[in-house]
Amino acid sequence: MRVSRLFGKTLRDDPSEAEFVSHKLMVKAGFISQVSSGIYSYLPLAWRSLRKIENIIREEMDRIGAQELRLSALQPRELYDESGRTEVFGNDLLTLEDRRGRPLVIAPTHEEVLTNIVKANVSSYKDLPKVLYQIQTKFRDEPRPRGGLIRVREFDMKDAYSFDVDESGLEDTYRSVIAAYERIYSRCGLEVIMVEADSGAMGGGGSHEFIALADSGEDTVLICSDCGYAANAEKAIFLKSELTNGSQKPLKEIHTPNIKTINQLANYAGIEIQQTLKSVFYMVDGELAVAVIRGDLDINEVKLKNAVNASDIRLAESSEVRNAGLLPGFASPIGQDDLRIIADDSVESSINLVAGANREDYHVLNSNYDRDFSAEVITDISLAKDGYSCSVCESKLYTQRGIELGHVFKLGTKYSASLGAMFLDERDQQHPIIMGSYGIGVGRLLAASIEQKNDDKGMIMSDAIAPYSVWLSALNIEKEEISSEAELLYSELKEEGVEVLFDDREESAGVKFNDADLIGLPVRLVVSLRNLKQCAVEVMSRGTSESKLVHRDDVVDFVKEMIKC
């Protein structure tokens, strides 16, 4: 392709709406064009990259025996009513009506339709296992799109679904998909780690996420410095200290005027914050509930939500707390028998904690779980943080930010059971199919790659996903000796199958170099009078910035070697 004919042009100024590096660069380099909030069109350069990513995904999925198909994007909403996910997706589900007034959704994912198809095509254990996948546009009406392609409403996803006869079959399939994913990310040149994850709206058993480490990422992961444990902060567990020294003492009220926070309380009472009991009020599916946890820890809302099987939780307004007859700042579960209480297990392994007295300006000393209050659920609902101890090996955990590029779920029978996808085993017994589900965000993968690889001049595209491999720049192209030489080199490269973008514009050297740096193709070639005098072409690697003059006759081979074409 010639730059003079390429659709899309580069900008000099950073786009005002962009915050993330990848977003700025993609707009600046003419990769994408925003249509609406969280909705983008891909211009030719981005589209070439995306197609390369898709093809890598296809090759690796096919390699593990998965079969590509294509499911419909529009689906009757009844399908989601049946599986119960109209509720789960809530406002993220974009619903519309056809001419008969029948509700349709633009698919946010495809468990339901595919399970229905499988239902009709699988009836025996002999039909299993199967792994099916597609690369499709999805729509989720996100409350807040952001960061260019990092978080959008309309997005292309590779989604795969597996169907097995039993748990161990699922286990094997799960592992093979993980292996495929690792190859996909590595071929794309990304630094990605796999972490334990919460399964969220998909439901089901175990789940892992693939996180591209990047400071701009929206997810926080905890990684053990020693044993390899890694988990999303939503899911991460850690070793809690126990405070069981001494024996339980009797409750005693103390006057604590205007002391409303844990820190104030610890200060005032002259104790460590882990000797306090923190009560945090939530609205759990519209009902007031209190989560209690030791004062040095914080509530993990995802764990809390899972602990009570809620579909929606949020912090309660202080007015909502007061309306229930409780005093924010001085509230505790003590004596609150008709309140929903969810406790972190830290309160069970600690004694004599200072808690609210449920009386203005008073707290109580020596509150103890079981003796003074109990909970509907007591489990781990705490948030892991930097520096906490690993629950596997007791080493320190540290945090990193990252972008979620893939997510795999062991669904089990959640969808097969509710949608009736059954098979008969050898003994004529009917069972629901054991399912798994596996996603990769294609556009987000490109964005993450740019987040990870860029400098102040622009993108540094990884070889495998760069829209072209080589940027061929001809300086002073209006001079006949330059243009004929550059044209010749251009056609030689093309003939050898090298994907080359030929900058044949009559622009100043500065403009051409800057555009080359911005788009960041792996290899830059410069044909110029200066180089021509030495019968050479300058070859530069965008990644290393190393450049050298290569004899004209050897350039094509040299380049082919560089890009392993």
Add this chain to the structure above:
RNA sequence: CGGGGUGUGGCCCAGCGGUAGGGCGCCUGCUUUGGGAGCAGGAAGUCGCCGGUUCGAUCCCGGCCACCCCGACCA
């Protein structure tokens, strides 16, 4: 949905109660050519939308919309 911000040629922005300007980009010509060149000429804007105040509104007031950022959700 709460909080904050911004809407002015393709892009980045300035401006002001008297009917719109700069830089970049674009077009033409000349000059220039290894890191976003120079000179001259030119095209291009319902000043987000609706209403109000006013002799007159891009500017002031009200409402709405869009987009961005910060929080609750996800590939």
